[in-house]
Amino acid sequence: MALVSAENRGLRLAARYATLTLVALVFMFPLVFMVVSSFKPDQQLLSDTSSLRAFLPVGDISLDNYYAAFRRAPIGLFMLNSVFVTVTTVLLSILLCSLAAFSFVFLEWTGRNVLLTIILATLIIPFETIAVPLLLFVSKLPWLGMEGIAWGWLNTYRVQIIPWIVDALTVFLFVQFFKDLPRELIEAARVEGASWFMIYRKIVMPLSGPVLATAAILKSLKMYNEQYLWPLIVVQDEAHRPVMVGLGYFFQLQIAWGEVMAYLTLISVPVIGFYLLMQRAFISSIASTGVKG
Amino acid sequence: MATLKLKDFRKSFGKVEVIKGVDLEIGHGEFVVFVGPSGCGKSTLLRMISGLEDITSGTLEIDGRVMNDLPPKDREVAMVFQTYAIFPHMTVRENMAFGLTIARASKQEKQQKVAEAARILQMEHLLDRHPSQLSGGQRQRVAIGRAIVRNPKVFLFDEPLSNLDAALRMDMRMEIGKLHEQLDATMVYVTHDQVEAMTLADKIVVLKDGRVMQVGTPMDLYHDPGNLFVAGFLGAPSMNFLQVDVQTVEGDDAKVGNAALKPINVAHKDRLNGSGKAILGVRPQHVEAAAPGEGMLLGTVEFAERLGSETVVDMVLKDDSKFIAAFNEDKVFEPGQTVDLVFDPAQAHLFAPSDEVETVH
Numbered sequence A: 001m002a003l004v005s006a007e008n009r010g011l012r013l014a015a016r017y018a019t020l021t022l023v024a025l026v027f028m029f030p031l032v033f034m035v036v037s038s039f040k041p042d043q044q045l046l047s048d049t050s051s052l053r054a055f056l057p058v059g060d061i062s063l064d065n066y067y068a069a070f071r072r073a074p075i076g077l078f079m080l081n082s083v084f085v086t087v088t089t090v091l092l093s094i095l096l097c098s099l100a101a102f103s104f105v106f107l108e109w110t111g112r113n114v115l116l117t118i119i120l121a122t123l124i125i126p127f128e129t130i131a132v133p134l135l136l137f138v139s140k141l142p143w144l145g146m147e148g149i150a151w152g153w154l155n156t157y158r159v160q161i162i163p164w165i166v167d168a169l170t171v172f173l174f175v176q177f178f179k180d181l182p183r184e185l186i187e188a189a190r191v192e193g194a195s196w197f198m199i200y201r202k203i204v205m206p207l208s209g210p211v212l213a214t215a216a217i218l219k220s221l222k223m224y225n226e227q228y229l230w231p232l233i234v235v236q237d238e239a240h241r242p243v244m245v246g247l248g249y250f251f252q253l254q255i256a257w258g259e260v261m262a263y264l265t266l267i268s269v270p271v272i273g274f275y276l277l278m279q280r281a282f283i284s285s286i287a288s289t290g291v292k293g
Numbered sequence B: 001m002a003t004l005k006l007k008d009f010r011k012s013f014g015k016v017e018v019i020k021g022v023d024l025e026i027g028h029g030e031f032v033v034f035v036g037p038s039g040c041g042k043s044t045l046l047r048m049i050s051g052l053e054d055i056t057s058g059t060l061e062i063d064g065r066v067m068n069d070l071p072p073k074d075r076e077v078a079m080v081f082q083t084y085a086i087f088p089h090m091t092v093r094e095n096m097a098f099g100l101t102i103a104r105a106s107k108q109e110k111q112q113k114v115a116e117a118a119r120i121l122q123m124e125h126l127l128d129r130h131p132s133q134l135s136g137g138q139r140q141r142v143a144i145g146r147a148i149v150r151n152p153k154v155f156l157f158d159e160p161l162s163n164l165d166a167a168l169r170m171d172m173r174m175e176i177g178k179l180h181e182q183l184d185a186t187m188v189y190v191t192h193d194q195v196e197a198m199t200l201a202d203k204i205v206v207l208k209d210g211r212v213m214q215v216g217t218p219m220d221l222y223h224d225p226g227n228l229f230v231a232g233f234l235g236a237p238s239m240n241f242l243q244v245d246v247q248t249v250e251g252d253d254a255k256v257g258n259a260a261l262k263p264i265n266v267a268h269k270d271r272l273n274g275s276g277k278a279i280l281g282v283r284p285q286h287v288e289a290a291a292p293g294e295g296m297l298l299g300t301v302e303f304a305e306r307l308g309s310e311t312v313v314d315m316v317l318k319d320d321s322k323f324i325a326a327f328n329e330d331k332v333f334e335p336g337q338t339v340d341l342v343f344d345p346a347q348a349h350l351f352a353p354s355d356e357v358e359t360v361h
Helices: A006-037 A042-048 A064-072 A075-106 A112-124 A127-138 A158-164 A168-180 A183-191 A196-207 A209-225 A229-234 A243-250 A257-289 B042-050 B092-096 B098-102 B107-120 B136-149 B166-183 B194-200 B218-223 B228-233
Strands: A142-145 A148-151 B004-013 B016-026 B031-035 B057-062 B077-080 B154-158 B186-191 B203-208 B211-216 B240-250 B253-257 B264-267 B277-282 B287-289 B297-306 B311-316 B322-327 B338-343 B349-351
Touching (some): A006 A257, A042 A257, A064 A243, A075 A112, A075 A158, A075 A243, A075 A257, A127 A158, A127 A229, A158 A229, A183 B077, A209 A257, A229 A243, B016 B042, B016 B203, B031 B194, B042 B077, B042 B154, B042 B186, B092 B107, B092 B136, B107 B166, B136 B166, B166 B194, B186 B194, B194 B218, B203 B218, B203 B228, B211 B228, B228 B277, B228 B349, B253 B277, B264 B349, B287 B322
Parallel strands (some): B077 B154, B154 B186
Antiparallel strands (some): A142 A148, B240 B253, B240 B277, B297 B338
């Protein structure tokens, strides 16, 4: 075998970095364009798109678009709504999906395999096909509140949260992870006198860090980034509106692109912050599951 | 301390019966070892006692109380697993106190019992470590400690030393033996290693295909195996089996021989089936070399293993059957060399030919 010369190796390394940089740039461009454009007046923004200036903070830079965006839509409220819905859904999802998976993997009851298969089969159904039946369903559901029973869930937080708590993918992630836990740990705990719930709480969950991170990340991104159609049809009032639906405020008769970019930049902050916080877990979760939200 | 009683114990997985009716009594403070080849059902039997596997039929009594339908936690047993099964996210102290924590014992009680178990196992200095910082032997010690802390009626060990290396296995084996003396507890121990079985057990239960082949003290089983399986399973190298013809039967003795073996008298123990054929078992260690022409058997050496303290020689007899002899000294043998062999007929065992030959090497 011929030895690779140092020069050759250097070249190869340079080529690799060049490729990676190029790929990174391709993915960075839209983001940079969004942030840079949010500081430009519409006229300049549009004329800049024909040149590299589109990606540079040059010319008439100001925060005007941000002031205008805040005047046009209650951005703070929308973001709070989205964060509240996301956090609540994620927490409940982790609790219920992991309990379901625990039962599927560790408890013995008739029909569990059939039920699991049915749940997993729902993965192939696109949400759009069940949106209308679900709408009819939730519009008639009762809710016991402070003022007694109310009918219909429209224009609430719960209508944005409850239908999204349990999903096949999250259950599946937990099932796969639990199956790989050493069986003897569970058996040892049983012999030591632990109840099933105690085994869940004291043995299984503390050892489930990786899958908890994966499930939380995937669910958070879905709830914050991709909730558009459902809230659009079930939430008509401004008080419960999430960020993605809020984008509609900027696509009126005349589209103010600068404000759109300012709004997008603002609502991206929580996601980017969350990503930076969870970067490591995020990358390893994609690597381990091969799934991206 | 407790007594254990298994009555017509059976276990089926679907249509396959893996435990086919086991009857067994284990006394207070006894150390009982289940031994047998893989797949004989010894671990399943242990798991049925622990409650981790359902009992398909039969009864399990611990101290006279039927335990069949009680979950593991109510059987007052503790189990040590082959893979240690200590909880990786807890410290050694938390691991050992786990059962007490579940039972909501007071802090003081936990501290005292963990300290006591740690003292017995000489691991006081490890209490605040996590399992990842321990060696295999130390991990198994934690698992044993966890069992001791709960002061169970019965200790169950499922091949606890199989994951350890040879030297450590010997140390831990001795420690478990000492522990049994110290705690004076009833222990049931599963292994496929006959050395562990022979050295630890008060009573060995030899299993095969879900059935008990023989129960007895290690020396009973070694010196007086009740059937071919037990004869072949215990002892290393395993017992030689010669197909012999029964020439005459007089009183308790039968005169047997074949083309390779000069006729000898052996106690038949009522095991002959009248077919005129029998199997003669001779332990390799009971064979000695004789002066040329004076042997009962003539073997041709195939190869020899010199171990220093003993020499194990694989030979072929005149009737082409294989024969192993283990000489209690360091001797040189050349392949092709013939050796005259003798053994004491009183130490040989006779079995009926219908008792299928199964040797485990």
